[in-house]
Amino acid sequence: MINLNINGQSIEYMGDPQTPLLWVLRDELDLTGTKYGCGIAQCGACTVHVNGTAQRACALPVAAAENQPIVTIEGLSVDGDHPLQTAWKDIQVPQCGFCQPGQIMQAAALLASNAGPTDAEIDTAMSGNICRCGTYPRIRAAIKSVAGASS
Amino acid sequence: MSDSLQAPVFDISRRRFIKAVGVGGVFAVSTQLLSPTHVFAAIGGTSLTTSQAVNLFVALTKDGTVEITCHRSDMGQHIRTAIGQIIADEMEADWERVRIVQALGDPRYGDQNTDGSRSIRYNFDRLRRLGASVRQMLAVAGGQHWGVPAGECVVANHKISHTKTGRQLDFQDVVNRLMTVEIPQDAAITLKARDQWRYINTGMASVDMDDLINGRAVFGADVRLADTKVAVVARPPVVLGKVKSFDASAALAIPGVLKVIAIPVPTAPLVYQPLGGIAVIATNTWAAIQGRNALKIIWDSGVNGSYDSREYQQRLEQKAREPGRVIRSQGDINAGLAAATTRLDAEYYVPHLSHAPMEPPVATARMTSTGVQVWAATQNPQADQAEVSRMLGLQPAQVEVHVTLLGGAFGRKSKPDFSSEAAYLAQQSGFTIRLQWTREDDIQHDFYHTVSAQKLSAGLDDQGKILAFRHRTVFPSIGALFSAGTTNPSAGELSQGFSDSPISAPNLQLEVGEAQAHVRIGWLRSVNNIHHCFAIQSFIAEMAAAAQRDPKDYLLEVIGPARLLEFEGMSEPYPNYGETLTRYPYDTGRLAHVIRLAAASAGWGRTLPRGSGLGIAAHRSFLTYVATVVELNVSSSGELTIPKVWMAIDAGTVVNTDTVVNQCQGGAVFGLSCALHAGITLQNGAVEQTNYHDYAVSRMNEAPPIIEVQVVASDALPAGVGEPPTPPFAPALCNAIYAATGKRIRQLPIGNQLRT
Numbered sequence: 001m002i003n004l005n006i007n008g009q010s011i012e013y014m015g016d017p018q019t020p021l022l023w024v025l026r027d028e029l030d031l032t033g034t035k036y037g038c039g040i041a042q043c044g045a046c047t048v049h050v051n052g053t054a055q056r057a058c059a060l061p062v063a064a065a066e067n068q069p070i071v072t073i074e075g076l077s078v079d080g081d082h083p084l085q086t087a088w089k090d091i092q093v094p095q096c097g098f099c100q101p102g103q104i105m106q107a108a109a110l111l112a113s114n115a116g117p118t119d120a121e122i123d124t125a126m127s128g129n130i131c132r133c134g135t136y137p138r139i140r141a142a143i144k145s146v147a148g149a150s151s
Numbered sequence: 152m153s154d155s156l157q158a159p160v161f162d163i164s165r166r167r168f169i170k171a172v173g174v175g176g177v178f179a180v181s182t183q184l185l186s187p188t189h190v191f192a193a194i195g196g197t198s199l200t201t202s203q204a205v206n207l208f209v210a211l212t213k214d215g216t217v218e219i220t221c222h223r224s225d226m227g228q229h230i231r232t233a234i235g236q237i238i239a240d241e242m243e244a245d246w247e248r249v250r251i252v253q254a255l256g257d258p259r260y261g262d263q264n265t266d267g268s269r270s271i272r273y274n275f276d277r278l279r280r281l282g283a284s285v286r287q288m289l290a291v292a293g294g295q296h297w298g299v300p301a302g303e304c305v306v307a308n309h310k311i312s313h314t315k316t317g318r319q320l321d322f323q324d325v326v327n328r329l330m331t332v333e334i335p336q337d338a339a340i341t342l343k344a345r346d347q348w349r350y351i352n353t354g355m356a357s358v359d360m361d362d363l364i365n366g367r368a369v370f371g372a373d374v375r376l377a378d379t380k381v382a383v384v385a386r387p388p389v390v391l392g393k394v395k396s397f398d399a400s401a402a403l404a405i406p407g408v409l410k411v412i413a414i415p416v417p418t419a420p421l422v423y424q425p426l427g428g429i430a431v432i433a434t435n436t437w438a439a440i441q442g443r444n445a446l447k448i449i450w451d452s453g454v455n456g457s458y459d460s461r462e463y464q465q466r467l468e469q470k471a472r473e474p475g476r477v478i479r480s481q482g483d484i485n486a487g488l489a490a491a492t493t494r495l496d497a498e499y500y501v502p503h504l505s506h507a508p509m510e511p512p513v514a515t516a517r518m519t520s521t522g523v524q525v526w527a528a529t530q531n532p533q534a535d536q537a538e539v540s541r542m543l544g545l546q547p548a549q550v551e552v553h554v555t556l557l558g559g560a561f562g563r564k565s566k567p568d569f570s571s572e573a574a575y576l577a578q579q580s581g582f583t584i585r586l587q588w589t590r591e592d593d594i595q596h597d598f599y600h601t602v603s604a605q606k607l608s609a610g611l612d613d614q615g616k617i618l619a620f621r622h623r624t625v626f627p628s629i630g631a632l633f634s635a636g637t638t639n640p641s642a643g644e645l646s647q648g649f650s651d652s653p654i655s656a657p658n659l660q661l662e663v664g665e666a667q668a669h670v671r672i673g674w675l676r677s678v679n680n681i682h683h684c685f686a687i688q689s690f691i692a693e694m695a696a697a698a699q700r701d702p703k704d705y706l707l708e709v710i711g712p713a714r715l716l717e718f719e720g721m722s723e724p725y726p727n728y729g730e731t732l733t734r735y736p737y738d739t740g741r742l743a744h745v746i747r748l749a750a751a752s753a754g755w756g757r758t759l760p761r762g763s764g765l766g767i768a769a770h771r772s773f774l775t776y777v778a779t780v781v782e783l784n785v786s787s788s789g790e791l792t793i794p795k796v797w798m799a800i801d802a803g804t805v806v807n808t809d810t811v812v813n814q815c816q817g818g819a820v821f822g823l824s825c826a827l828h829a830g831i832t833l834q835n836g837a838v839e840q841t842n843y844h845d846y847a848v849s850r851m852n853e854a855p856p857i858i859e860v861q862v863v864a865s866d867a868l869p870a871g872v873g874e875p876p877t878p879p880f881a882p883a884l885c886n887a888i889y890a891a892t893g894k895r896i897r898q899l900p901i902g903n904q905l906r907t
Binding site: 015016019020023026027028030031032033034035036037038039040042043045072073074076077080085088089092093094095096097098099100101104119122123124126127128129130131132133134135136137138139140 | 225226227228229354356357359360361362363364365366367368369370372373375381406407435436437438440507508509510511556557558559560561587589590591809813814816817818819820821823824842843844848849850851852854855856857858
């Protein structure tokens with residue numbers, strides 16, 4: 001049995017401890033905002049926070065997340081009003097939107113540790129998250145609008 | 152058709168692994184985090200609430216909420232919003248009181264095949280008229296309410312006003328009456344004037360915006376039905392290969408794995424049939440994936456087992472060096488080339504490409520007493536109906552297809568093999584099945600963009616002016632998917648940037664060679680425009696360099712004076728994306744206009760530091776004109792950076808201006824992926840790439856931080872938006888590389904070609 005703390009709720013998981021956290025979130029908890037995109041930590045669609053750090057849920061055995069606070073896109077804010085979500089709306093970032101929960105979670109972890117990232121720091125932090133629709137210029141603009149940095 | 156709406160969205164009994172220990176329990180957790188009502192609004196076939204249909208696309212609820220049905224699939228182009236804008240505008244609905252309902256697959260809506268960049272082109276006029284008819288009916292209803300002529304009633308922003316008395320009604324006050332009002336005759340419908348538009352031609356946000364940023368949006372894999380099992384399939388590595396023998400004992404031993412089922416071997420032509428193989432059905436996705444990996448299968452490779460894409464490239468290139476079938480001929484090509492002072496020849500190559508949308512193909516299916524229900528991330532639900540019914544031995548009307556949001560598609564998801572797989576497994580197993588493609592499945596079993604070799608030749612006079620132009624193209628045809636053994640591309644494929652060559656030369660000849668398909672060839676965002684535009688727009692810059700002319704000026708010169716192309720010398724009529732040349736002419740003036748706009752905003756002609764350069768390319772596709780200017784820098788070690796890109800687009804009348812900008816930006820990044828990294832290679836008939844690490848797509852660190860887009864204000868008929876921004880990017884980039892380094896890229900991807 002594995003004790004999980006997801007979005008502030010305690011949950012006991014009794015399945016295979018090697019199951020990636022992604023599939024526990026999606027298949028067992030119906031927390032479908034965390035997406036499957038590659039399964040090998042190459043695209044970032046499954047990004048969640050574990051202990052405040054951005055992690056790829058598709059490559060993280062659920063056992064490795066035991067007893068650590070896990071936050072998914074559903075738990076990032078109460079009403080979708082995290083400053084980054086507001087910026088995403090204002091700048092109209094999404095196209096298909098499939099990668100955007102992962103992008104927002106990655107950006108939120110970045111800003112939590114570095115409130116005023118440079119362009120290079122944004123690139124470094126965000127380049128693990130693919131957006132096949134190509135919304136990168138808007139993602140960058142949204143992050144910068146929250147960070148208060150100017151180009 | 153709507154009984155599925157009563158089905159529970161979430162199946163609590165499935166949570167066998169979960170025990171809640173916090174306050175409220177796990178049920179409370181999930182209801183708090185996800186709103187089932189919200190979920191259904193996105194994927195339901197009809198409205199949630201009791202509403203009354205005014206017509207096929209518009210219904211009103213008791214509280215006056217207007218429900219607008221979107222019959223096209225949304226894959227990021229925000230068509231759900233655009234269709235709402237068109238209808239709501241014409242019927243004078245208040246946007247705050249509009250809800251978008253996603254249509255089921257149903258021929259009553261007309262064409263639902265969301266590809267070819269044509270949703271607006273096909274629907275703009277008819278949906279405006281439909282919206283206007285509702286506005287006129289509302290005026291009649293208001294007039295009946297007050298006992299005054301409808302002509303004295305004005306409908307504006309969800310209100311009906313009686314002009315003489317100033318009395319007002321809300322839409323909700325006339326819902327019942329509206330249902331009895333006669334639908335106006337076509338000739339009696341009056342459209343709003345353009346200057347009266349509220350929503351059309353504005354940049355309003357997507358109706359799904361909140362869902363897209365809070366994780367509640369329902370994509371294909373997010374559909375939750377009672378007691379669903381997950382299936383993952385091992386498909387033959389080679390197209391038309393099959394299972395020789397298999398051993399599923401290790402797979403069945405994995406906890407959670409329930410069943411192993413063989414999928415029938417398809418016969419040529421493949422069309423959208425599943426590829427066959429062995430499916431593993433399990434209680435959850437992870438078990439299904441592990442089970443699939445544990446299968447021991449011996450494959451028979453079949454007829455395509457010797458396909459080697461490197462060897463095939465040489466054959467295509469050789470073919471392009473030989474005369475081909477003449478598609479268009481003007482003047483005397485041989486005399487023109489012979490008379491030239493300068494002769495140029497260049498060969499271009501673009502490999503197979505994979506769509507690689509962020510969301511791999513996925514569908515959920517369950518059998519019902521009357522047929523089957525499918526929930527799918529599909530671009531074309533009517534194709535799902537056709538294919539699933541054939542696979543299951545049903546009639547198309549027995550297949551109820553719910554369209555989810557699509558996590559990217561780019562043409563992949565108009566081929567519903569994944570829905571057929573899901574439905575077949577549901578039928579065979581008796582389970583509700585969510586059929587999940589892994590990323591590896593997606594990269595290895597796609598309907599690939601064709602592979603092409605081209606040879607271009609030009610003769611210039613002593614002033615550098617073009618005397619003769621010959622273009623040969625060789626690529627396997629999409630037609631082979633539908634008619635086995637097809638080796639000649641169709642007029643439609645050739646119309647995409649080849650037979651509509653913008654080059655104005657006294658002697659011109661366009662030729663095509665035959666090629667055999669060895670993989671499933673499909674259409675990928677902008678299709679044959681990708682390789683044709685890459686070659687032509689690069690070659691024009693090569694001619695400019697030979698003539699020692701500015702590439703932008705030379706491009707304008709070879710396009711020639713503003714005129715409507717007449718397509719002289721064609722062996723068959725120019726298909727023009729299914730439109731007449733009267734309605735949608737090829738106007739070289741509009742092409743030249745976007746070139747001038749993009750060049751001006753980029754500050755074309757300015758001096759750049761060593762290692763930097765500007766490149767330009769322009770193209771008409773899907774009836775839209777786009778020009779792109781790329782600024783780049785190449786470091787001494789060959790690293791590329793792109794500080795800025797400028798684009799200008801003339802798509803005629805546009806519905807959502809911000810969507811057009813977003814699609815241009817995205818189309819540029821899509822083109823960047825094609826140019827830099829993408830390339831599917833095959834050996835022994837099998838695809839060598841597997842996932843995003845070896846089939847790379849562009850990431851933020853290499854994407855241009857700024858892509859400035861000018862949308863030409865136009866009242867011309869609406870044309871395409873989703874695809875046209877992609878083709879000019881790669882040649883603009885390669886022309887910039889030439890300007891920066893003097894190195895000419897003729898083969899994609901660029902890969903390591905610039906590394907020193």
